[in-house]
Amino acid sequence: METILVLAHTEADGSLAKAALEALGAAKSLGGAFVVGLVGENVQAAANNIASCGAAKFLGVTGAEFSQARYTTDAAAAEAVCKAAGAAIVIAPATSRWNRVLAGVAHRLGGRTDTHVTAVSAADGVVSVNRWYYRQRMEAVLQRTQRPWVIALEAGCCEAWKGSAGSAAVEAVAVTLTDACKQTTVTGVRAPAADQQTIRPDAKLLLVAGAGWTKTQPDGKTHTPEAEKLILDFLRQTQASLGSSKSLVDLSGEGQAVLTFMTHLHQIGQTGSTPRHPKGLSTCCHGEEPHTVGWRFINERRAIDLNPNCGWARGKADVLYVADAFAVMAKVNELLATAK
Amino acid sequence: MSTAYQIVVCGSLVPDPLQTLEPVAGPSGPALKNEMMLPAVLDPWAGHALFEAAHLAKSAPGSKVWLVSLGPKAKLQQVMMTVAQKVPFELVALDGPAGGFTEAADVAAALADAINAIPGLDKSRLLVFGGWESASRGAGATMQIVGERLGVTNQFQGVDKLTVAADGSLEILERIEGGKHQVSKCAAPPAVLGWATGNLPEPPNNPQVGMMNMRVVMPALQRAKPAKVAAEGVKFASVTLPKQQRDTKIVKDVPAEEIARELVAWITKD
Numbered sequence: 315m316e317t318i319l320v321l322a323h324t325e326a327d328g329s330l331a332k333a334a335l336e337a338l339g340a341a342k343s344l345g346g347a348f349v350v351g352l353v354g355e356n357v358q359a360a361a362n363n364i365a366s367c368g369a370a371k372f373l374g375v376t377g378a379e380f381s382q383a384r385y386t387t388d389a390a391a392a393e394a395v396c397k398a399a400g401a402a403i404v405i406a407p408a409t410s411r412w413n414r415v416l417a418g419v420a421h422r423l424g425g426r427t428d429t430h431v432t433a434v435s436a437a438d439g440v441v442s443v444n445r446w447y448y449r450q451r452m453e454a455v456l457q458r459t460q461r462p463w464v465i466a467l468e469a470g471c472c473e474a475w476k477g478s479a480g481s482a483a484v485e486a487v488a489v490t491l492t493d494a495c496k497q498t499t500v501t502g503v504r505a506p507a508a509d510q511q512t513i514r515p516d517a518k519l520l521l522v523a524g525a526g527w528t529k530t531q532p533d534g535k536t537h538t539p540e541a542e543k544l545i546l547d548f549l550r551q552t553q554a555s556l557g558s559s560k561s562l563v564d565l566s567g568e569g570q571a572v573l574t575f576m577t578h579l580h581q582i583g584q585t586g587s588t589p590r591h592p593k594g595l596s597t598c599c600h601g602e603e604p605h606t607v608g609w610r611f612i613n614e615r616r617a618i619d620l621n622p623n624c625g626w627a628r629g630k631a632d633v634l635y636v637a638d639a640f641a642v643m644a645k646v647n648e649l650l651a652t653a654k
Numbered sequence: 655m656s657t658a659y660q661i662v663v664c665g666s667l668v669p670d671p672l673q674t675l676e677p678v679a680g681p682s683g684p685a686l687k688n689e690m691m692l693p694a695v696l697d698p699w700a701g702h703a704l705f706e707a708a709h710l711a712k713s714a715p716g717s718k719v720w721l722v723s724l725g726p727k728a729k730l731q732q733v734m735m736t737v738a739q740k741v742p743f744e745l746v747a748l749d750g751p752a753g754g755f756t757e758a759a760d761v762a763a764a765l766a767d768a769i770n771a772i773p774g775l776d777k778s779r780l781l782v783f784g785g786w787e788s789a790s791r792g793a794g795a796t797m798q799i800v801g802e803r804l805g806v807t808n809q810f811q812g813v814d815k816l817t818v819a820a821d822g823s824l825e826i827l828e829r830i831e832g833g834k835h836q837v838s839k840c841a842a843p844p845a846v847l848g849w850a851t852g853n854l855p856e857p858p859n860n861p862q863v864g865m866m867n868m869r870v871v872m873p874a875l876q877r878a879k880p881a882k883v884a885a886e887g888v889k890f891a892s893v894t895l896p897k898q899q900r901d902t903k904i905v906k907d908v909p910a911e912e913i914a915r916e917l918v919a920w921i922t923k924d
């Protein structure tokens with residue numbers, strides 16, 4: 315087996331994200347020897363936490379400059395670690411931070427990258443990856459001859475490594491930064507207020523709201539404020555993540571009466587995101603293929619829609635409830651409240 | 655200090671998202687069934703990049719927008735008929751495959767060469783825009799490599815907003831996990847920005863802009879150089895459509911209360 319490097323960065327609190335532990339799990343599953351490379355302000359605590367993972371060695375790039383998710387410094391750090399490891403195959407979690415730089419890093423190393431990889435496997439020493447093309451509409455299994463081969467592994471696709479902590483000896487890798495590396499400064503993170511924070515990648519359940527919530531209802535009126543309340547109440551009680559159809563977020567852009575907490579970041583589907591959650595509940599979505607491909611990675615799926623012929627009925631959901639989502643969700647919220 | 659920008663947008667075409675796609679084995683790897691016959695559109699996120707570029711150029715007098723597009727010449731011409739109506743730009747066309755199964759590295763090399771060949775381009779005022787991912791390969795790799803090849807390492811991906819501050823620095827919002835944005839301050843151009851949705855609606859068609867653009871588009875298409883784009887070193891073991899059909903149970907004429915009970919049981923079960 316070729317030399318494998320698991321390349322991860324630490325989070326703001328010095329820990330490793332679940333996606334990083336999944337990359338470690340994936341690398342281990344290939345069966346060969348591997349090296350761990352860590353980048354961050356301080357990486358010792360993270361290395362200690364995975365001390366028993368069986369890595370041949372731990373490499374680290376550390377310093378205040380590497381606390382920021384910034385292209386110049388991250389690319390320099392990743393490049394240095396890959397070189398120090400002499401890695402032929404690099405497996406990294408597809409975090410927004412690594413996604414920003416890995417293709418550039420592969421270019422610097424004279425290698426290639428494959429991103430949004432959903433599986434890595436090895437047979438007779440030959441490594442293959444799975445990834446999707448045309449916005450999750452077809453899946454390919456491919457191999458490459460170019461090295462180094464930098465593989466960005468999507469979160470939620472592999473078992474995270476689990477094991478006991480210990481104390482790891484981290485070999486420092488030096489990186490020289492020029493002034494040009496510091497032209498950009500990360501000044502902060504803009505997030506919706508805590509009670510408006512409705513995108514929760516780690517939630518067990520995804521609630522998808524469609525344009526139906528804002529449409530004229532059987533009584534001839536729209537009930538948008540009521541829809542907002544029902545949805546937010548449900549999210550608060552279940553801690554589910556919120557997704558939206560394209561139509562619904564586009565309505566917000568067009569200045570119509572809409573759900574005020576919906577943004578483009580909520581949109582799932584072909585031109586939106588493709589979140590991964592164990593369960594998903596679609597409400598008031600017509601959901602025609604191929605546009606609702608964002609649902610492809612939701613394991614158990616149920617839908618509520620007034621229209622028995624809506625897209626969800628055609629083999630996409632496990633259960634379709636032909637019913638009024640206002641009535642059902644009001645009852646669901648009531649039951650959830652009394653269960654507490 | 656100049657406040658004008660030289661904005662180069664990298665963007666090509668993809669099959670119209672409304673089309674059903676089917677993979678087939680081509681002579682040099684996977685391809686789409688009837689690929690050349692499928693109606694094409696401007697790649698959506700690259701489209702957002704183009705509209706943002708035009709918007710910025712308008713607010714910074716003296717700025718100019720180029721659209722560098724690599725695709726089969728005949729299809730580029732079709733797509734330009736619509737795109738040219740939207741915002742003013744100068745087209746730089748490259749003739750080559752635009753499919754998803756080609757290498758981002760090859761595309762990036764061709765784009766970077768084309769950008770370097772733009773006469774009189776002032777790199778100190780250069781902003782390279784593109785989509786953060788294509789709707790074909792969807793890799794988010796091309797723009798990074800273009801930047802590396804041009805020596806531009808102020809790079810941003812998943813950009814939803816760019817604001818120019820009074821001192822000429824750029825404030826950039828990039829999508830990160832959990833529905834949040836990372837805010838960065840970039841002291842000055844050059845920079846690479848891979849756009850997500852941004853903030854602008856699609857501009858309405860403007861026949862005057864269309865006429866002006868087309869005067870440059872047609873000669874640019876005629877001049878389009880062939881670009882070497884392939885997938886050397888990659889072996890596709892398989893390309894398949896997902897088996898997505900589920901056995902949907904349809905529950906009808908059941909009181910809301912009963913449905914709610916069933917849903918709560920499902921939601922709360924591990």
Ligand SMILES: Cc1cc2nc3c(=O)[nH]c(=O)nc-3n(C[C@H](O)[C@H](O)[C@H](O)COP(=O)(O)OP(=O)(O)OC[C@H]3O[C@@H](n4cnc5c(N)ncnc54)[C@H](O)[C@@H]3O)c2cc1C
Binds near residue numbers: 529560561585606619
């Ligand atoms: C290029 C392109 C890209 C696209 N990308 C995406 C994408 O990424 N994501 C995406 O989602 N779409 C995408 N679409 C759009 C997609 O084709 C559909 O138009 C859209 O998903 C439909 O949105 P909807 O289901 O919210 O609304 P509608 O089609 O308006 O459906 C509303 C549904 O709500 C139901 N309803 C109304 N009231 C109630 C009630 N009280 N209780 C229960 N049900 C009710 C109705 O029966 C109906 O089925 C794309 C389209 C194009 C052309």
